Each structure stands twice: as C-alpha cells, then as structure tokens.
Amino acid sequence: MLHISKNKIKIREDYNKFKAVKFSSDDRRYNSFNKFVIALFIIIFIILFLPWTQFVRGNGSITTLRPEQRPQSIQSAIPGRIEKWYIQEGDYVQKGDTIVHISEIKDSFFDPNxxxxxxxxxxxxxxxxxxxxxxxxxxxxxxxxxxxxxxxxxxxxxxxxxxxxxxxxxxxxxxxxxxxxxxxxxxxxxxxxxxxxxxxxxxxxxxxxxxxxxxxxxxxxxxxxxxxxxxxxxxxxxxxxxxxxxxxxxxxxxxxxxxxxxxxxxxxxxxxxxxxxxxxxxxxxxxxLKYVVAPQDGYINRSIQQGVGETFKEGATIVTIMPSDIDLAVETFVDPIDLPLIHVGEEVRIIFDGWPFIFFSGWPNLSYGTFGGEVVAIERFISPNGKYRVLIAPDPDEPDWPEPIRAGTGARSFALLNNVPVWYELWRQINGFPPDYYQPEVDKTTIKK
Missing domain, CATH: 1.10.287.2610 (Helix Hairpins)
Structure with missing residues (x-):
C-alpha cells in the first residue's frame, strides 16, 4: 500500500460470516462448479465442430405463381353511368356473372334505334x-x-x-x-x-x-x-x-x-x-359492354365506383377481384451481395407471419412450423427497394403450406447453402464475410435435353 492517508484501518472484517463466502468455500460445491464449467467448455468445443447450414435471409410476402391468379381490377371499356349493382363486397362470382349494369353518357349513342x-x-x-x-x-x-x-x-x-x-x-x-x-x-x-x-x-x-x-x-x-x-x-x-x-x-x-x-x-x-x-x-x-361481367371465378374484394347514377370515364376501375383458384408463391427480396448464391431449384425454408414456429437457421431439420419452398424465378433487374426479387413456389416433396394463409401475408425466407462447421460460421460472422460462394450440382442429362 502507498500509506498516503494518515487514517489506519485497524478493524479487520470477518468474511466467514457471509453466506456467499460460506457457500463458495465449500469444497464439494467448488469441485461441482469446476466440473460443470469443464463440461460446458467440452460441450461448446464439440458444438464448434458440428455442421452448420449457411443461409441467405430474405423478407417478402405471399403472392401467386401465375400473373392471371393475382388480384386484378375489372375496368369498363366505355364511359357510362352506374344503373344497378348485382354484387356486394366479399361475394363469390363465377366467370361471366354480371357485376354492374351501366348506361351510355355519350350523345352519339343515345338513339334507341x-x-x-x-x-x-x-x-x-x-x-x-x-x-x-x-x-x-x-x-x-x-x-x-x-x-x-x-x-x-x-x-x-x-x-x-x-x-x-x-x-x-x-x-x-x-x-x-x-x-x-x-x-x-x-x-x-x-x-x-x-x-x-x-x-x-x-x-x-x-x-x-x-x-x-x-x-x-x-x-x-x-x-x-x-x-x-x-x-x-x-x-x-x-x-x-x-x-x-x-x-x-x-x-x-x-x-x-x-x-x-x-x-x-x-x-x-x-x-x-x-x-x-x-x-x-x-x-x-x-x-x-353495358353489363360488366366477371372475367374469371373469384371473390369481390372492393368496389371502387360506388352508388347509383355515378358517372366514370372509359378505362376506370369498377371493382377489384381475387381469383379463387390460385397457386401460392412467396415473393421475397435478397441483397445484391447474396444474389450469386441463389439459384433456380434451390431449397428454401419459409416462415409465415402469425404462424407458430421454432426455427434453427443452421439446423433446418430441427425446425418446427417452417415450410419448404423451391426457387422458381430470379429477377434480372434490381427492384426499387435496392434488392433483387426472388419467386419461391411450394416444394412438392415437403408438406403443404397452411390453408389459412392468404395472398399478401408477410413471409421470411431462408435459402439453405453450404454445410460448414459452427466455428467457421462464427469466425465468418465476426469478420463480416459473406457466405461461401458455390455452384449447385446440375444433372448433365437435364442440360443436354
């Protein structure tokens, strides 16, 4: 000690009266704690050499696989005035069902004969x-x-x-x-x-x-x-x-x-x-054209034009319709740095919003509540949000996607890449390196065909 102060500490505290000291001074507990720490380090060391599946994360939403299955607007080819509605929002309509009756507003077509x-x-x-x-x-x-x-x-x-x-x-x-x-x-x-x-x-x-x-x-x-x-x-x-x-x-x-x-x-x-x-x-x-009909089977989402007697111009949207027979797909977006790692036909794990899950990104086989997908299309030009759009369809070898999900529901995707040791993945994450670049194995017979 430096002995700077003139006040001397004469009272010595007895530490044995503290419970923590009594608890830690017990040799049995000390030995158990040492064994626990050693076992923990051994387990962690073993885990470092376990295989870890690298992945590319993407955020998006549910859409449809084909363009004609996506929500569409029903427009009027001629200007007119609404005379009578035959549907209401939420109704199921079949192809050819009448939605609304309109009348002419151009004077050149007023003559009934x-x-x-x-x-x-x-x-x-x-x-x-x-x-x-x-x-x-x-x-x-x-x-x-x-x-x-x-x-x-x-x-x-x-x-x-x-x-x-x-x-x-x-x-x-x-x-x-x-x-x-x-x-x-x-x-x-x-x-x-x-x-x-x-x-x-x-x-x-x-x-x-x-x-x-x-x-x-x-x-x-x-x-x-x-x-x-x-x-x-x-x-x-x-x-x-x-x-x-x-x-x-x-x-x-x-x-x-x-x-x-x-x-x-x-x-x-x-x-x-x-x-x-x-x-x-x-x-x-x-x-x-005075009778606007449904172009395909589906559900009426929203009526844009309202009331009776309201006039509109040609090409104006009357209602929006969601087709009933659709093939769901996930529209996700990935960063440009991860784009070379995404390939058509690659396996993807998907998490839907509101769906219970237990997900281990590195061990997809231990995950619960996730669903399988397969990359079917990759956009060739960057989207306005600065990422590339990837379209994912259900994997036929995996269980079906849940019935309650609808188009527009949020979804997160994880494209599964190479298998690497856990220590390597930790080292890559600490250094901020991208996942390992690789090319998937392609069947030469398929390429020849």
Missing amino acids: LLARTDAQVKAKGFSFESYQNKVQALDYQIAALREERDLKLEQAENKLLQANLKVQSDSINFEASKIQLGIAERQLERTQTLESEGLKALTELELKKIKYQESLAKIISQENKLLESKNMVLNAQIEITSIKAGYKDKISKAESEQFTALSNQADTESQLYKLENEYANISFRRT
Whole structure:
C-alpha cells in the first residue's frame, strides 16, 4: 500500500460470516462448479465442430405463381353511368356473372334505334355496291360487243381491200395486154401502109388497120383508167380500215372510261360499306359492354365506383377481384451481395407471419412450423427497394403450406447453402464475410435435353 492517508484501518472484517463466502468455500460445491464449467467448455468445443447450414435471409410476402391468379381490377371499356349493382363486397362470382349494369353518357349513342338505323344504312350501301357491280359487268359486256363488232368490221374491210388488190392486179394485167395489142396494131398498120404504098394491099384494108389501131389505143386508155380506179379502191379500203379502227377505239375507250368510273365508285362504295359494317359491329358489341361481367371465378374484394347514377370515364376501375383458384408463391427480396448464391431449384425454408414456429437457421431439420419452398424465378433487374426479387413456389416433396394463409401475408425466407462447421460460421460472422460462394450440382442429362 502507498500509506498516503494518515487514517489506519485497524478493524479487520470477518468474511466467514457471509453466506456467499460460506457457500463458495465449500469444497464439494467448488469441485461441482469446476466440473460443470469443464463440461460446458467440452460441450461448446464439440458444438464448434458440428455442421452448420449457411443461409441467405430474405423478407417478402405471399403472392401467386401465375400473373392471371393475382388480384386484378375489372375496368369498363366505355364511359357510362352506374344503373344497378348485382354484387356486394366479399361475394363469390363465377366467370361471366354480371357485376354492374351501366348506361351510355355519350350523345352519339343515345338513339334507341341506332342499331336498326345503322343496319338500314348498311343494306342501302350494299344495294348501291351491287348496282355498281352490275354496271361494271354491263360495261364489260358492252366493251366485249364493241370489240367483236370491230373485228367483224375490220374483217369485212380487209376483204374489200383484198378484192381491191385483186382487181388492181386484174386491171394491171388487162392494161399490159392492151399495151401488147396496141403494139401489134401499130406494127400491122405500118406493114399495111408499106404494102399499100407498093400496091400490094388495098386501101380498104389499110383503113381497117387504122380503125383497129384506134380501137387498141382507146382500149389501153380505158384499161389504164380502170387500173387507176382499182388503185383508188385500194386506198379507200385502207382508209376505211383506219377509220374503223379509230372509230371503235374511241367507242371502246369511252366505254372503258365509264367502266373505270364505275369501278372507282364501286371501290368508294365498298369502302363506305365496310365502314358502316364496322360501325354496326362496334355498336352491336358496345351494347354488350353495358353489363360488366366477371372475367374469371373469384371473390369481390372492393368496389371502387360506388352508388347509383355515378358517372366514370372509359378505362376506370369498377371493382377489384381475387381469383379463387390460385397457386401460392412467396415473393421475397435478397441483397445484391447474396444474389450469386441463389439459384433456380434451390431449397428454401419459409416462415409465415402469425404462424407458430421454432426455427434453427443452421439446423433446418430441427425446425418446427417452417415450410419448404423451391426457387422458381430470379429477377434480372434490381427492384426499387435496392434488392433483387426472388419467386419461391411450394416444394412438392415437403408438406403443404397452411390453408389459412392468404395472398399478401408477410413471409421470411431462408435459402439453405453450404454445410460448414459452427466455428467457421462464427469466425465468418465476426469478420463480416459473406457466405461461401458455390455452384449447385446440375444433372448433365437435364442440360443436354
């Protein structure tokens, strides 16, 4: 002691009078306590070498496996006003059951006879379309008749041209024959003049030769005139053929022009007819939209539109419905650092909110009140909450999930990873290391298929 104070402690306390000292000073109890501590350290040492299953924790809620089984809103395809409700919240409805009856609020559909009037317009436009079809067909017949008549006329004119050409050939031959006869008559006249001057022929015979010569001269002029007339007939026949072609070309062109006009009117009428038929079909289908029906079997959750006489716009939500036949799944979220450890087909243990459980995360076989699951989908893009979404379906080899749970119930998931010693897991947790990275064993036959 330093003996700083001048006050000395002269009174010595007797510690044996305290119960704690008496209790701890007993050798039997001391030996028992030492044995207990040694046994505890041995047990802890043995536990450190027991296998521990690493896991990845995730928080989420219950959803459905297929998109069409999730809660959906029933919307109205047309604007309207509520006339009558056929359901109330919590009712079970089957596919096709009427939920609400609405009425039109657009002035273009107020006419109660709108469908009948539109049908009459469709029939009238259809009759106009048929009339144009008949006109086009009649013009087809007219054009065909004009072409046939033109061919006959051309054939007739070509025959005339052929006759004229043959007549030109005949007149040309006669003209050449007349030339030969004229030459013969001229030579005979010259010989007769020579013989008459020598006194060997009579004057009468000379005069006959002169007359014959004049007749031959007149005949050649006549034959030449006929030849020119025949050539003129050939020209007339050619002109007639050209005139027939031009005349019938004008007539056929006019008929074709009328036909194209009729075809244009027919196409325009057909377009208007299709438009009216489309309008008729739209009006007919729109009338079926006045009754909003259930798209599938399910339960009515909440009515968004309320009362009678309330108006709403097209696409507005009328009620929300929860399908009755669903396959439950757990939608959980894991941290990005744990994402490489999650694989499709991996086993997962699930704890549902409000469900009694005794859970040992490292020893899932000793857990009670947890349920098995299997990873079926992993999101490829991070969610707005900064984590990745994982979808878990019930494990077919595990007991069924409890019946009372509903979609939206909270759930916690534990994806089971590698088995490691307890001491290694404690060392990893103290140092803040992530679980061991691993790849699950995959059946090569399945990959090949």
